[in-house]
Amino acid sequence: xxxxxxxxxxxxxxxxxxxxxxxxxxxxxxxxxxxxxxxxxxxxxxxxxxxxxxxxxxxxxxxxxxxxxxxxxxxxxxxxxxxxxxxxxxxxxxxxxxxxxxxxxxxxxxxxxxxxxxx
Numbered sequence: 001x002x003x004x005x006x007x008x009x010x011x012x013x014x015x016x017x018x019x020x021x022x023x024x025x026x027x028x029x030x031x032x033x034x035x036x037x038x039x040x041x042x043x044x045x046x047x048x049x050x051x052x053x054x055x056x057x058x059x060x061x062x063x064x065x066x067x068x069x070x071x072x073x074x075x076x077x078x079x080x081x082x083x084x085x086x087x088x089x090x091x092x093x094x095x096x097x098x099x100x101x102x103x104x105x106x107x108x109x110x111x112x113x114x115x116x117x118x119x
Contacts, residue, residue, distance in 0.1 A: 003034040003088060007071045010044075014060065019051055023060035026051070030074055034087035041090035047077050
């Protein structure tokens with residue numbers, strides 16, 4: 001089974017007014033998750049956008065179409081293939097761990113068993 005990948009746009013930072021436009025997005029906060037069954041791993045990051053006056057301005061909209069535009073910016077500006085390799089590696093480790101966490105318990109003995117009252 002292959003990993004399914006999903007973008008989540010967590011937040012956008014925008015200039016209220018810049019370059020003659022309102023809501024000029026300059027920073028994207030994102031999550032990129034790969035999942036397969038009960039296994040998943042998420043990369044979280046930010047991507048800075050440089051305003052380019054030679055590119056048509058796309059106005060902010062609180063809808064799926066604009067989110068798709070933002071995801072397009074992410075896919076153009078980030079190394080998605082490398083991100084997918086990192087996610088796959090972490091999911092593989094989750095499926096077949098090579099490390100474990102160990103905890104001291106000698107200072108915290110288990111609670112004594114609760115006696116049941118027989119009636």
